[in-house]
Amino acid sequence: MKLRQIVDILSLTVMAGHAGLDTEVTGGYAADLVSCAMAGAQKDGLWVTLQGHLNIVAVASLLDLAAIIVTENKVVEPEALAKANEEGIPILSTPCTTFEVVGRLWEMGVRR
Amino acid sequence: MEERRQLTRVEELTYEVKIEQVMTTDVLTVTPETMMSEAKELLRNRRISGMPVVEKGRLAGVISTEDIITTLELGKDVAVREKIGHPVRTCFADEPLAQAIRRFDMYGYGRYPVVNRRGRLVDIITQGDIIHGLLRALEADYHEEETLKHEASYLLEHVDSERTRLFLSYRVRARDFVHAGDAARQIKRALVRLGAHPQAVRRMAIATFEAETNIIIHSNGGRIAVLIQPSAIRVRATDTGPGIPDVDLAMQPGFSTAPDWVREMGFGSGMGLANIRRCASTMHLASIPGRKTCLEYTVIPEKSIALREQLTRSQNDFTRNRRPIIANGKDRPAQIDEPG
Numbered sequence: 001m002k003l004r005q006i007v008d009i010l011s012l013t014v015m016a017g018h019a020g021l022d023t024e025v026t027g028g029y030a031a032d033l034v035s036c037a038m039a040g041a042q043k044d045g046l047w048v049t050l051q052g053h054l055n056i057v058a059v060a061s062l063l064d065l066a067a068i069i070v071t072e073n074k075v076v077e078p079e080a081l082a083k084a085n086e087e088g089i090p091i092l093s094t095p096c097t098t099f100e101v102v103g104r105l106w107e108m109g110v111r112r
Numbered sequence: 113m114e115e116r117r118q119l120t121r122v123e124e125l126t127y128e129v130k131i132e133q134v135m136t137t138d139v140l141t142v143t144p145e146t147m148m149s150e151a152k153e154l155l156r157n158r159r160i161s162g163m164p165v166v167e168k169g170r171l172a173g174v175i176s177t178e179d180i181i182t183t184l185e186l187g188k189d190v191a192v193r194e195k196i197g198h199p200v201r202t203c204f205a206d207e208p209l210a211q212a213i214r215r216f217d218m219y220g221y222g223r224y225p226v227v228n229r230r231g232r233l234v235d236i237i238t239q240g241d242i243i244h245g246l247l248r249a250l251e252a253d254y255h256e257e258e259t260l261k262h263e264a265s266y267l268l269e270h271v272d273s274e275r276t277r278l279f280l281s282y283r284v285r286a287r288d289f290v291h292a293g294d295a296a297r298q299i300k301r302a303l304v305r306l307g308a309h310p311q312a313v314r315r316m317a318i319a320t321f322e323a324e325t326n327i328i329i330h331s332n333g334g335r336i337a338v339l340i341q342p343s344a345i346r347v348r349a350t351d352t353g354p355g356i357p358d359v360d361l362a363m364q365p366g367f368s369t370a371p372d373w374v375r376e377m378g379f380g381s382g383m384g385l386a387n388i389r390r391c392a393s394t395m396h397l398a399s400i401p402g403r404k405t406c407l408e409y410t411v412i413p414e415k416s417i418a419l420r421e422q423l424t425r426s427q428n429d430f431t432r433n434r435r436p437i438i439a440n441g442k443d444r445p446a447q448i449d450e451p452g
Contacts, residue, residue, distance in 0.1 A: 034325070035383035038318050039390065051378045055325075058293025062300060062317040079290065 001025055001110060003066055006046075007092060010104055012069065016081040017090035023066040027112030030102050034059055041065055042112070046105065048098050052076040057083040057091075065089065071098045123210075125249045131212055131226055132205040134245025135235040141166045142175070144193035148183040151175055151192055164200075164225040164233055165192055171225050171233045173200050202227045205234050209245065212237055266307040267413050268342045278306070280338040284327040286353070289377065292328050295336045296320040306340065312413040315391040316345055322384040323349040323407055329374050330354065331405065342413075344393070349407045356399040363389070363397065 004021045007014060014021070028046035031037050034055060041047050043064045049056060052074045060068050067090040070076055076091055084091045094101060141164050142151050155161065155177060162176035173196030183190060203212045203224045215224055216239055226235045268276045280302060282295035300317040308316075320336065327334040327349060334351025356362045363385050370380020389395050392409035399405040 032378050033381040033383070034378040035322065035381045035387055037378075038321060039383060039387050043314070049378075053377050054290060055292050055377065055379075058297065058321070062293060062296055062321050063314070 001108065003090065006105070006108070006110070007090075009108060010094060010096075010101065012092035012094050015070070015076055015091040015093050016084035017067070017088055019085075019088040020067065020090045025066045025110060028102070028105055028110055030098050038063070045112070046110070048101050048105075050074050050098065052080065054080045054083060056080060057087060057089055060084075060089045061087045067092055069094060069101055071096060071101055121253070122246060122250070125246055125253075126210040126213055127208045129209045129245055129249050130205070131203055131207050131209060131237055132234070134209065134241045134248075135205070135226060135237060136241060139164065139233070139235045141233070142192055143167060144172055144191060144196070146192045147189050148175075148180060148192060148195065149189045152180045152183075155180065162223050162236075164236055165196055166233055169232060171200060171202065171227060171231070172196060174221075174223070174225060174236075176222065200225060203237060204229060209242055212242060216242075267303070267309070267312070267345075268306050268340065270307065276342055278302075278340040280340070282336045284324055284334050284336055284349075284351070286328060286331055286333045288328055292325050293321050295324050299336075299338055302338075303340070303345070308345070309413045312345065312411050316347070316411045319388040319391040319409055319411065320347060320349075322387045323347065323409075325379055326384050326407075327351045329370055329379060334405075344413070345411045347407075347409050347411075350404065352404045355401040355403055355405050356397070357401045359397055359399060 001024070002021075003023045003025050006012070006025060007021065023044060025046055026044045027042055028048060029037060029041040030048040031040065032050045034051070037047055037049070037059050041059070041063050044066045046067055046069055047056070047060060047065050048069045048071060050071055052070055054077055056068050056070075057080050059065070068084075069092045071094055073093060073095045076093065081091060096104075140154060140158055140160070142154065144165055144167050146165075151163070155163065162174055164171055165173045165175060172193075175192055175195055179195045183195065201215060201219055201221070201224060203215060203226050205226050205228050212224060215221075223236050223238045225233055226237050228234050268278070280299060282298065284295060285291070296317055299320050300313055303313045303316060320338075324336060327336075331351030331353030333353075334349065337348045337350075339346045339348075361367055364382075365386040366382040368375075368380045368382030370382075374380045385397070388407070388409055391411065393412040395407075395409040397405070397407050
């Protein structure tokens with residue numbers, strides 16, 4: 001499924017990285033611990049997290065993630081947004097909890 | 113030359129692809145009792161040139177626009193049955209496309225009914241279906257080739273030399289979370305450009321990110337040095353600082369000494385060294401408590417796995433003149449040397 005479709009269906013706010021919205025998303029991973037994301041997140045997958053600091057972009061870039069979904073409207077640092085634009089990695093924001101987001105993604109067939 | 117090779121591949125595909133793979137499965141049929149005028153309307157509405165005639169589930173024949181025209185010439189409407197005197201030539205769904213193509217060449221009909229081995233009509237195949245099917249197969253082929261090209265490992269192999277090595281070095285500052293991951297990212301980019309296997313790149317990226325953040329979180333600053341060779345990528349991450357009093361304990365997944373402010377950023381889960389061990393082909397951690405820490409690991413590209421044994425045993429140039437202090441690696445026996 002195209003990232004753009006997911007953004008539409010879940011009404012996510014694109015905070016940065018518009019350039020990366022045409023990626024084909026294959027799966028996802030949810031964690032707030034950076035090392036867990038490093039270990040578990042897959043290439044072209046989504047990372048659902050409560051973290052909003054600059055280092056989430058580093059992780060996404062290193063792992064070639066499709067996008068980062070920041071839940072509960074957690075404030076994303078301006079440096080993170082700037083870096084995400086630079087790297088073309090979408091940061092998507094939502095008021096929903098991680099639990100809700102993952103549940104809805106699962107229903108949409110994003111299950112890997 | 114190129115065109116000739118492509119043609120051969122298409123011919124090959126006509127044997128690989130089965131008729132059932134190119135069918136559209138939404139087939140319009142009539143019964144022998146259908147009137148020709150009605151059949152004519154169906155053909156016109158659907159913009160098709162022929163359809164199978166089915167009687168009690170069995171294929172009775174095919175009618176085409178040609179039959180419609182001869183009926184019109186008669187000047188009176190008749191049942192389809194009147195027009196399907198000749199035996200029908202069919203294809204089996206599980207036959208290769210080449211079979212259907214041969215029939216088109218031999219008999220020149222515009223379409224053939226496709227039946228399963230029990231004689232039931234499953235679809236109708238046209239030359240258009242065959243062309244579309246072949247194009248799809250070629251596209252899949254092309255995609256696979258592209259992927260393979262991308263997956264191929266040729267780390268530094270386009271450089272001709274008896275011994276190829278590239279040395280990269282990065283300074284890592286203590287508590288500099290703004291630049292956390294920069295060294296890992298630059299190393300990753302270099303490896304991609306040098307043609308490393310995507311798996312090796314990923315393993316290096318993860319391990320180096322963890323090594324880098326460890327220096328940022330725990331030390332007073334350090335350096336990450338990478339030696340890239342076609343057979344292996346070796347990393348040496350060194351720092352000055354508190355060191356690790358109990359290396360065994362530090363290696364345990366989940367063990368962490370990170371302060372709260374670091375944990376709030378999602379770091380300090382105690383999984384860093386475990387991640388490195390998981391990604392690295394060999395790993396070696398040494399420390400003098402209160403002074404310094406030295407972490408060495410290698411990532412061996414898929415192709416070079418066979419070289420791993422040899423590499424773990426030999427003291428490579430990279431480490432020859434740098435003696436580990438208190439060794440406690442997974443892949444090497446523990447050893448204690450004089451502090452350097």
